Amino acid sequence: MELMKERRDRLQRGEPVRAQLDRQPQAFRPSPNAQRFELPPEFYNLTAEELKKEQQQRTELVEKNAMLRTKAMREKEEQRERRKYNYTLIRLRLPDGNLLQATFYAWDRLPALFEFVRESLVDGWQPFEIIAPGGQKLQESEEVTLVECNLVPAALLTFAWDAAVQADIAAAGGKSPTLLKPELLENIQTLS
Secondary structure (H helix, E strand, C coil), X not given: CHHHHHHHHHHHHCCCCCXXXXXXXXXXXXXXXXXXXXXXXXXXXXXXXXXXXXXXXXXXXXXXXXXXXXXHHHHHHHHHHHCCCCEEEEEEECCCCCEEEEEEECCCEHHHHHHHHHHHECCCCCCEEEECCCCCEECCCCCCECCCCCCCXXXXXXXXXXXXXXXXXXXXXXXXXXXXXXXXXXXXEEEC
């Protein structure tokens, strides 16, 4: 009984253990079938139910846009949409065609993304750029969240080495090394 009391006291005095997100880093090789993309003609034919649903969504959108709303109302609605997701899945397209994937909290800041990428690369010390879907270059120094960059619930980003540094390496006779660390390449999978 004394042992149980001692353990209970120890548990009550203890600090809570905070869970940490496992980023689950994965590397993917693109499928050779990814270039061929054929859909049967019936894919483009909509059923009556699909047409009704689409018309209803458009009607609701027109009504919503016709309603006068203040800036505060629009911002509040955007905040509600942003809070919908706790996590985001980020895929990074690398110059060699492979993809690097990881899970982040939606409220993680951009430096966390850059740090993850740096830790996944063989030559993480070299300067690089990450380009968002709209062609916008993400800046590591910005303290904005992934939600604020519209990278939630998922995003496909593009990785590029700094062009000036790569030109210097090529001029010195250097070759382009393997991008990802061996432990990621050991478990690389083909993306279907």
